[in-house]
Structure formats: C-alpha cells, structure tokens
Amino acid sequence: MTALERWHVGPWTTRGTLPGEPLEPGRKRTPDELSFDVVGLARILGRRLSGREELQVRLWQNELRPTHTRRCGVHTLADPDSSRLLAETAQEALAWLASRAPEGYEFTLTDAVYLRPLTELTAETVTVDAIVQLAAERGDALPADRLAASHVRRSSAGEWFAGDAVCNWSGPYPTAEEAADAIRAARVELTNQLTQVGHSDLAATFPRWSDVHVEPAA
Structure with a gap:
C-alpha cells in the first residue's frame, strides 16, 4: 500500500451527527450523508470502484445530494437496507484510508474522518x-x-x-x-x-x- 504524500492532522470531512443523535440541519451531515462523504473521500484519494459500485454511488448521490446547493443535515436514504449498505461501504472506504495513513498516524471515524498522530x-x-x-x-x-x-x-x-x-x-x-x-x-x-x-x-x-x-x- 502506498501512503499518502500530502496530509494534515484534523478532520478530512464535514462533521456529522451520529446514529441516534438529533439532526442539526445546515450544520452537520446526517449519518447517511456522513457515510457518503467517507466513500467520496476515499474515491478522491484514489480508491477505485467497480462499475457496479460506481453505479451504486451515483444512486446514493441522486438521493442524498442531487444538487451542490442542497441543504445538508436533512437527507437520509428512504430504504433502511440501502442505508446499511452505505454504512458498510463507508467502513470499507475507511479501511482503505487506514491502510494509506502516513507512518505514525491513523485515520479514525467518529463525527468526521480524522487523521490523528499516534x-x-x-x-x-x-x-x-x-x-x-x-x-x-x-x-x-x-x-x-x-x-x-x-x-x-x-x-x-x-x-x-x-x-x-x-x-x-x-x-x-x-x-x-x-x-x-x-x-x-x-x-x-x-x-x-x-x-x-x-x-x-x-x-x-x-x-x-x-x-x-x-x-x-x-
């Protein structure tokens, strides 16, 4: 695995609410929106997806973020199974990110993806x-x-x-x-x-x- 060549300590995604927490429209992502951000971050940094996986990402995008001006913190996936699949995909993306953390650092996911020093x-x-x-x-x-x-x-x-x-x-x-x-x-x-x-x-x-x-x- 090739480690990142450019990095910073701190959050790498917008912050979101955790499952079960009250939503904060306009301030924090919903859990589904945050999971989608994690998947998107890994793609930006070079994670390659299959054609089928790319199609699924587009379907999630159409439901959660059809336009860039849409307000964050209010959108969730209608199908609970789709939401679970997105959360699982986000964990796979996080594992991919973790394998590319610079030496002496780790990626973690709480209310955002963070790069933290060990x-x-x-x-x-x-x-x-x-x-x-x-x-x-x-x-x-x-x-x-x-x-x-x-x-x-x-x-x-x-x-x-x-x-x-x-x-x-x-x-x-x-x-x-x-x-x-x-x-x-x-x-x-x-x-x-x-x-x-x-x-x-x-x-x-x-x-x-x-x-x-x-x-x-x-």
Missing part, C-alpha cells in the same frame, strides 16, 4: 504532531510547535516554504533543503521549550522524531 512515546518513530498534541493535552502550547511540525511545500512559483495545510510559517526559501533546515532548527527549539516547561519525557523522544517531510510539487 501518541505512543515508546514507538520506534514518534511524530512531532504527537509531541505537540501531548504537550497541548498537558496545557502547554509552545511557540516553536507550528514550525516544528511543518512540512516542506513548494509554491506554484517554485519557491519553498515550511508550513501546514492552512499556512506557511516560514519562507520562501530557494531550496527544499533550506526550508527543511528551518524546520529542524524549530524542532531543536521545541525540545528546549519542552524541557523548560517540565516535559522532559517528551523532549527525550527527539532522536526518534520522524524526518522532515517534503511534499511533492502540486
């Missing part, structure tokens, strides 16, 4: 996102954490930045290596900050942090 500190490789999350759970957001957890990204103009899915936190740089060096320097600073606020156990994992990720050009 937070086992004894693992052979520990992600910076995991360290940042654990520090935050202890009540500390540190100045170096955003840049330390960044990826190297190339702009359409050919310049290199250190950033995440939302923002560029440093750059531009003429080369990918210089952008990566900025991230490495931030990681060293993060270990110092972790130690200063009493999280020496987190700082001690530094030698096992995953390499700086350089994303392929868009």
Whole structure:
C-alpha cells in the first residue's frame, strides 16, 4: 500500500451527527450523508470502484445530494437496507484510508474522518504532531510547535516554504533543503521549550522524531 504524500492532522470531512443523535440541519451531515462523504473521500484519494459500485454511488448521490446547493443535515436514504449498505461501504472506504495513513498516524471515524498522530512515546518513530498534541493535552502550547511540525511545500512559483495545510510559517526559501533546515532548527527549539516547561519525557523522544517531510510539487 502506498501512503499518502500530502496530509494534515484534523478532520478530512464535514462533521456529522451520529446514529441516534438529533439532526442539526445546515450544520452537520446526517449519518447517511456522513457515510457518503467517507466513500467520496476515499474515491478522491484514489480508491477505485467497480462499475457496479460506481453505479451504486451515483444512486446514493441522486438521493442524498442531487444538487451542490442542497441543504445538508436533512437527507437520509428512504430504504433502511440501502442505508446499511452505505454504512458498510463507508467502513470499507475507511479501511482503505487506514491502510494509506502516513507512518505514525491513523485515520479514525467518529463525527468526521480524522487523521490523528499516534501518541505512543515508546514507538520506534514518534511524530512531532504527537509531541505537540501531548504537550497541548498537558496545557502547554509552545511557540516553536507550528514550525516544528511543518512540512516542506513548494509554491506554484517554485519557491519553498515550511508550513501546514492552512499556512506557511516560514519562507520562501530557494531550496527544499533550506526550508527543511528551518524546520529542524524549530524542532531543536521545541525540545528546549519542552524541557523548560517540565516535559522532559517528551523532549527525550527527539532522536526518534520522524524526518522532515517534503511534499511533492502540486
């Protein structure tokens, strides 16, 4: 299985209500709509379906989302068997996504599909996102954490930045290596900050942090 080459921590679909919860029209997907989003996410990321499966997806789409302007959070499948089949198909899509999660991360499905860092500190490789999350759970957001957890990204103009899915936190740089060096320097600073606020156990994992990720050009 080929892992994703571009990723971000957090939700990958719109949030939805769970089975049995009151619907929130206009704010959250219905359970059927959320299941359909999971199937759609996997298709966008490269999951291939048979002709019969594609036809079934189109039938679900016609019932749940015939137009892009249709209000979310109110539409469910009329046939309970079709709803169950959609939920099962969503679980198959989630398993496909899980097999392609980057090393040190996992896809989970609750009220949305999330990519989360694994937070086992004894693992052979520990992600910076995991360290940042654990520090935050202890009540500390540190100045170096955003840049330390960044990826190297190339702009359409050919310049290199250190950033995440939302923002560029440093750059531009003429080369990918210089952008990566900025991230490495931030990681060293993060270990110092972790130690200063009493999280020496987190700082001690530094030698096992995953390499700086350089994303392929868009």
